[in-house]
Amino acid sequence: MSAANGIEVVGLVREYRKGPRAVDGIDLSVAPGEIYGFLGPNGAGKSTTVHVLTTLLPPTAGTARVGGFDVVKEGPKVRSIIGVALQEAALDPLLTARDHLRLQATLQSVPKSERRARADELLERVGLADAADRKVQGYSGGMKRRLDLALALVHRPRILFLDEPTTGLDPQSRTALWEEVARLRREDGVTVFLTTQYLEEADVLADRVGIIDHGRIVAEGSPAALKDEIGRPSVHAIPCDERDREAIARVLGRFGEPLGSTRDVAVRLREGVGLADIVRALDAEGLTLLDLELRAPTLDDVFLAKTGRTLEGAAEEAEVEPGRGGV
Amino acid sequence: MRRWNVVSGVAWRTLKNALTNPQILLPTMLFPLFFFTAFAGGLSQVSKVPGFDFPPGYTAFQFVFVLLQAAAFGGVFTGFGVARDFEGGFAKRLLLAAPHRSGIVLGYALAALGRWAITAALLTVVALLVGMEVGGGAVDVVGLYTLAMLVNFCGYFWAAGIAMRFRTIQAAPLMQMPVFLVLFFAPVYVPLSLLEGWLRTVASVNPITYLLETGRGFVAGDAPHVLGAFALALAFGCLFWLWSFRGLRSAEAAGA
Numbered sequence: 001m002s003a004a005n006g007i008e009v010v011g012l013v014r015e016y017r018k019g020p021r022a023v024d025g026i027d028l029s030v031a032p033g034e035i036y037g038f039l040g041p042n043g044a045g046k047s048t049t050v051h052v053l054t055t056l057l058p059p060t061a062g063t064a065r066v067g068g069f070d071v072v073k074e075g076p077k078v079r080s081i082i083g084v085a086l087q088e089a090a091l092d093p094l095l096t097a098r099d100h101l102r103l104q105a106t107l108q109s110v111p112k113s114e115r116r117a118r119a120d121e122l123l124e125r126v127g128l129a130d131a132a133d134r135k136v137q138g139y140s141g142g143m144k145r146r147l148d149l150a151l152a153l154v155h156r157p158r159i160l161f162l163d164e165p166t167t168g169l170d171p172q173s174r175t176a177l178w179e180e181v182a183r184l185r186r187e188d189g190v191t192v193f194l195t196t197q198y199l200e201e202a203d204v205l206a207d208r209v210g211i212i213d214h215g216r217i218v219a220e221g222s223p224a225a226l227k228d229e230i231g232r233p234s235v236h237a238i239p240c241d242e243r244d245r246e247a248i249a250r251v252l253g254r255f256g257e258p259l260g261s262t263r264d265v266a267v268r269l270r271e272g273v274g275l276a277d278i279v280r281a282l283d284a285e286g287l288t289l290l291d292l293e294l295r296a297p298t299l300d301d302v303f304l305a306k307t308g309r310t311l312e313g314a315a316e317e318a319e320v321e322p323g324r325g326g327v
Numbered sequence: 328m329r330r331w332n333v334v335s336g337v338a339w340r341t342l343k344n345a346l347t348n349p350q351i352l353l354p355t356m357l358f359p360l361f362f363f364t365a366f367a368g369g370l371s372q373v374s375k376v377p378g379f380d381f382p383p384g385y386t387a388f389q390f391v392f393v394l395l396q397a398a399a400f401g402g403v404f405t406g407f408g409v410a411r412d413f414e415g416g417f418a419k420r421l422l423l424a425a426p427h428r429s430g431i432v433l434g435y436a437l438a439a440l441g442r443w444a445i446t447a448a449l450l451t452v453v454a455l456l457v458g459m460e461v462g463g464g465a466v467d468v469v470g471l472y473t474l475a476m477l478v479n480f481c482g483y484f485w486a487a488g489i490a491m492r493f494r495t496i497q498a499a500p501l502m503q504m505p506v507f508l509v510l511f512f513a514p515v516y517v518p519l520s521l522l523e524g525w526l527r528t529v530a531s532v533n534p535i536t537y538l539l540e541t542g543r544g545f546v547a548g549d550a551p552h553v554l555g556a557f558a559l560a561l562a563f564g565c566l567f568w569l570w571s572f573r574g575l576r577s578a579e580a581a582g583a
Contacts, residue, residue: 054423055423056422056423056582057582076426079425080329084423086419086423090416090418090419090420091417091420092340092344094344094348099340103336103340104424106332106335106336106339107337107425108332108424108426109329109426
């Protein structure tokens with residue numbers, strides 16, 4: 001596929017000098033107009049992949065085509081059709097938001113006659129109209145991210161790369177950004193490649209999700225399909241008395257396989273088991289609980305099933321393993 | 328056209344920052360003025376040394392050095408800005424937005440020239456106000472400023488090459504020190520003929536000496552080895568231009 005708005009990656013590898021393989025032979029394809037969620041813990045290789053796809057970093061091996069253009073051989077063409085908001089907003093603290101938009105529009109060759117109107121429109125859209133003439137050094141983290149998004153949209157890109165766009169945002173700003181991304185796809189047909197470590201974000205926004213761990217894609221599909229793959233729900237129990245933990249685990253163990261990595265006592269239920277059966281069994285043993293919850297499979301369950309770790313656990317692991325490519 | 332948009336965008340942003348933030352512009356303007364007043368004023372008696380032969384006087388003699396020094400350091404200071412942009416991450420925005428990345432390097436070069444032009448104008452006004460005599464005609468004056476412009480490009484392209492290889496402001500001494508040494512191992516206070524010992528030997532092979540003599544000749548209206556000086560400045564300009572573009576490739580390979 002080399003569709004005008006699509007992304008196609010084959011065998012992509014990126015090695016850092018004296019470092020590990022941050023990206024280790026990934027294949028993926030994103031259809032035009034699709035929102036593709038790239039999910040994984042810190043250091044999994046998400047940002048490195050984005051850097052390669054946006055021509056910021058050359059691949060060590062493999063090929064990648066963005067909008068039909070090869071990222072190595074046709075870098076200028078790729079850059080002219082993509083918009084990028086990186087994990088850390090690349091802003092000049094001494095410039096105002098309006099200055100940034102003017103600069104971005106100039107760099108992207110937006111016709112002079114359109115620049116002012118386009119800047120006003122975007123400032124309004126991201127809620128920065130009132131702060132447009134203030135220097136960025138006084139902006140909050142959320143304001144910087146919103147400006148970064150506006151900058152990525154200046155030249156009406158066909159493909160948008162958002163690298164952890166909601167990290168550090170308050171819930172209200174996060175929801176607003178999700179709505180904006182959904183609107184871009186719905187109304188403008190923009191293809192969105194979104195990296196995130198938030199399960200909810202991938203679940204809400206993405207048509208398809210690729211889960212990356214240690215530089216490799218371990219699962220790919222629509223959030224619903226991935227969860228269906230895991231299939232069965234799980235039951236999570238919090239004991240009233242910690243001393244009952246083992247007994248509760250023994251009882252729950254009769255109804256499914258234990259989920260060792262979770263903080264409560266939990267099992268993935270076998271086919272045909274209902275919550276009522278479990279409650280009766282616990283009651284018969286005289287065990288009391290603080291909470292008992294039946295959970296449908298989540299993307300974290302998918303991650304757990306594919307990697308043997310929870311996404312949260314993997315993130316903590318990445319923090320104590322700084323040698324891995326964390327770009 | 329797209330490349331020009333990148334050049335003009337980068338230059339506009341760099342100049343806007345310089346013109347609206349005194350902490351950026353003032354040092355590049357004040358240092359040359361300080362050097363000029365200190366050298367031309369405080370050392371004016373040097374012109375009475377036997378064998379010192381420069382008809383327009385010591386003020387003009389020093390003016391040429393300070394003009395070339397301001398040009399070189401104006402370029403180097405712009406290189407500092409390039410390094411800061413890479414260190415702070417802003418360069419990523421430029422690399423991602425610019426279809427043609429060579430325009431980024433040239434945009435900073437245009438900004439360096441703009442910054443130096445402001446300093447040069449101020450320096451010239453001050454020099455004329457304190458009574459600098461100019462023996463050369465309009466062509467000589469154009470020659471002097473063109474030569475200084477080439478020195479500005481050399482200083483900038485040299486520093487930009489370092490900045491893009493190291494991508495940190497900590498590389499600033501590496502950008503500045505060689506330029507500082509080359510400038511001050513030239514006949515700064517007296518003509519080459521009055522220098523003695525190892526300094527004379529070093530100054531004789533220092534390319535800046537050649538440019539300085541031509542520049543001073545322009546002010547005196549009797550410029551020696553004009554073609555050689557321009558050829559030398561152009562050759563170094565091309566060399567450092569290549570050096571800076573290789574630096575850009577190095578930054579691209581490292582992912583900025």
